[in-house]
Amino acid sequence: MWIKKDQRDQDTGLASPIPTQIVANDEFTPMPQSSDQKKVEERIFTLADKNARALGLTRRDFLRTTGGMATAFLAFNDVFGPTFKVHAAEALETAAYKEQWPKGEFIFDAQNHHVHDGMAGPLMFRKLTGKYGMNPDLIGIEPRKGDLHRANFLKEIFFDSDTVMGLISGAAIGRTPDDYILTIEEMIKTRNTINNAAGSQRMLSHGIVDPTDPGCLDEVSRQVEELGIDGFKLYTGNPGGPWMFDDENIAYPLLEHIRELGAINVSTHKGLSLGGRMTPYYMPTDIPTVAKQFRDMNFIIYHSGMQHMMAQMPASFVGVDADGYIPWTTDLCRARDADPAMTNVYMELGGVFGYSVITHPQICGHLLGQIIKSFGADHVIWGTDCIWWGSPQWLIEAFRRFQIPENLQEEFGYAPISDQDRRLIFGENLARLYNVDIDAKRREIPGDAITKMKTAYNEQGAEPSNTAYGWVHV
Incomplete structure (x- = not known):
């Protein structure tokens, strides 16, 4: 079966800073999680548990930090090889993260x-999937x-x-x-x-x-x-x-x-x-x-x-x-x-x-x-x-x-x-x-x-969702 990823994350506590399986919108059926993707997911949570304990945080709170993001990329490299530039120090030190990347990027x-x-x-996709038979499993799901x-x-x-x-x-x-x-x-x-x-x-x-x-x-x-x-x-x-x-x-x-x-x-x-x-x-x-x-x-x-x-x-x-x-x-x-x-x-x-x-x-x-x-x-x-x-x-x-x-x-x-x-x-x-x-x-x-609101949001404790709003195979 497959469900909304944000709902799965909420139900299981498996929200990760980077997706660990393929996420689909309503246009097509998501693929099952591969064995390598499962390894990445498991490695993220193993490293996150260790790093969270070192910092006195819950795993969920740690994964919302820049260290949590760095940890996810470290886990990915452990499974797929050196794909991303990431240093171990970034996982535990905010300063190491800030030092690594350019300031004032215009994104x-x-x-x-x-x-x-x-x-x-996205109900229009739902209409299309039903009408053209691309994803009949979605019909009737809100x-x-x-x-x-x-x-x-x-x-x-x-x-x-x-x-x-x-x-x-x-x-x-x-x-x-x-x-x-x-x-x-x-x-x-x-x-x-x-x-x-x-x-x-x-x-x-x-x-x-x-x-x-x-x-x-x-x-x-x-x-x-x-x-x-x-x-x-x-x-x-x-x-x-x-x-x-x-x-x-x-x-x-x-x-x-x-x-x-x-x-x-x-x-x-x-x-x-x-x-x-x-x-x-x-x-x-x-x-x-x-x-x-x-x-x-x-x-x-x-x-x-x-x-x-x-x-x-x-x-x-x-x-x-x-x-x-x-x-x-x-x-x-x-x-x-x-x-x-x-x-x-x-x-x-x-x-x-x-x-x-x-x-x-x-x-x-x-x-x-x-x-x-x-x-x-x-x-x-x-x-x-x-x-x-x-x-x-x-x-x-x-x-x-x-x-x-x-x-x-x-x-x-x-x-x-x-x-x-x-x-x-x-x-x-x-x-x-x-x-x-x-x-x-x-x-x-x-x-x-918006900059002022974002500053206040971060000072009060940012709460990124670490999720996506598409569908995943479970």
């Missing part, structure tokens, strides 16, 4: 989600209210992680806006609520439209001119009306209108296919054509176009060919190599980094190695897909600590990830695309209301 998350306040969880809503979003993103700015995203999935997980009005409400509460700009918002809707162009105008959206997120694999970017009758009029209105950043979900007849619409085969046709627009490819979610693979599955081929992602990299002028395409890491780095580190090495080699570190965008997966802090920590395995560097010519690469990917690239002045933000944000 700007390109992919944040929540559901609207009246929705008891998630708990509150986990994925706005107030918890603020806590998970800004209080319990080092995220400085975020971009609220969504998708036009369904036949009408009533079907969407989050309407554009709710997205704008989140952006404005957080920015007003902060007294500074902490959130941006995508606009979302369905180009197969006859009123699409008018809706684009409304979202740009009245709602002040910051860019568009487009979803080609909508079961209610699929389309492709190289369709001159559907996509080109939309893009031309978006360009006329000055909203030149277009993000799109590519890869992570729902499967079946929709698969061709998730493929990024249309991106080289549209990028060439609209050189003065930017196309941000969410999930780096990777065909498979790591959560859909057994943890022991290699997932790449002997030559390093990653379905669909490598195809985009080859297209970029073949067209040096394709500098208006960016690769985003949401979902695919997090679940490859903790389940398939070799795949993660290929993923980062290829997209940095082909597109450049200045064209890779940080995104986490949170809060579907809980607080993004474990993802931030994983990216700080992960290095492309040396065997892959030697065999495939991947360069090691440098500190400068991390700075670019964590936030500088996205800030450049959306005209965010980082120096101005460094002056503004330390004195805003």
